[in-house]
Structure formats: structure tokens, C-alpha cells
Amino acid sequence: MGKRIGIGAEGMLHKQFARLIKQYQGYKQLNCLPWSYNAAGEKRSITTASLLKAKGLQKGHPDYYFYGKDDNNYVKVVFIEFKYGKNKQTEEQKEFQDSFIGVNNAFYYVAYSVEEAINILKEHNLIK
Numbered sequence: 001m002g003k004r005i006g007i008g009a010e011g012m013l014h015k016q017f018a019r020l021i022k023q024y025q026g027y028k029q030l031n032c033l034p035w036s037y038n039a040a041g042e043k044r045s046i047t048t049a050s051l052l053k054a055k056g057l058q059k060g061h062p063d064y065y066f067y068g069k070d071d072n073n074y075v076k077v078v079f080i081e082f083k084y085g086k087n088k089q090t091e092e093q094k095e096f097q098d099s100f101i102g103v104n105n106a107f108y109y110v111a112y113s114v115e116e117a118i119n120i121l122k123e124h125n126l127i128k
Helices: 008-026 046-055 091-098 114-123
Strands: 035-037 064-069 075-082 106-111
Touching: 008 035, 008 075, 008 114, 075 091, 075 114, 106 114
Parallel strands: 075 106
Antiparallel strands: 035 064, 064 075
16 A cells, blocks of 8 residues: 555645635625635646646646625635745745736735634635
8 A cells, every 4th residue: 555645734724724615605604706726736646747737737826716806896816825834935926926916906815824814805805
């Protein structure tokens, strides 16, 4: 049998966060358009990695995308990148973040806890 690979501390944050977001969604308290997790950083086979790269998967994209509406009914996007402990953004993640500087209704955050990420969504009225 092969070696088991755990999901790690950051992966646990992702699972806890997604579970909570799904609860808000179930209680009709999630006030946003579709949201998603970006699985770009997950462990995978070389074959799958090559296929995804050929299809256009790029490094540096944040873990989560949330789309909502502002007070004028314009779309806004909130990007959340999770980090654990003393982990920092990669250069590609910093470049992604920097590409949205000055873009109206685009917000990028690095969160170190589920509570911090939930508060970010509440600040943007994406959770009631």
C-alpha cells in the first residue's frame, strides 16, 4: 500500500471554511453569486498536472473566489488566499494580487483563520 498523504494544516482550514460556507448557504445567509474553491495547489499525478497546465491552469490564483453585487448592482469579487502559521504568499500569488490593484470591485485578502475569512465576507455583505 502506498504512503498516505495528509491534507495538512492549511488544507484543514480549507475544509472547515468550506463546511461553514455551505452551512451559511443552507440557511440562506450567503449573499453572493456562485463561489468556488480553486484546487490549483493540490497534489496530483504528473499526468494530471501536465493536462491541467495544457488546459491553462496557472500558478498564483487564490484559494477562493466569491462573487457578489455592490450597492449599485455591479458585480464585485472577493479573493481569499489561506495561509497557515508563518507561511507567506508565493511570488505568483503576490503577482496575482498586484494585478488587481486599482481595479474597482476586486478585493484580495490573505486569511490565517476561518474566523478571519468569515469576517472578510461579512465586511463585504456576502454573509448576512
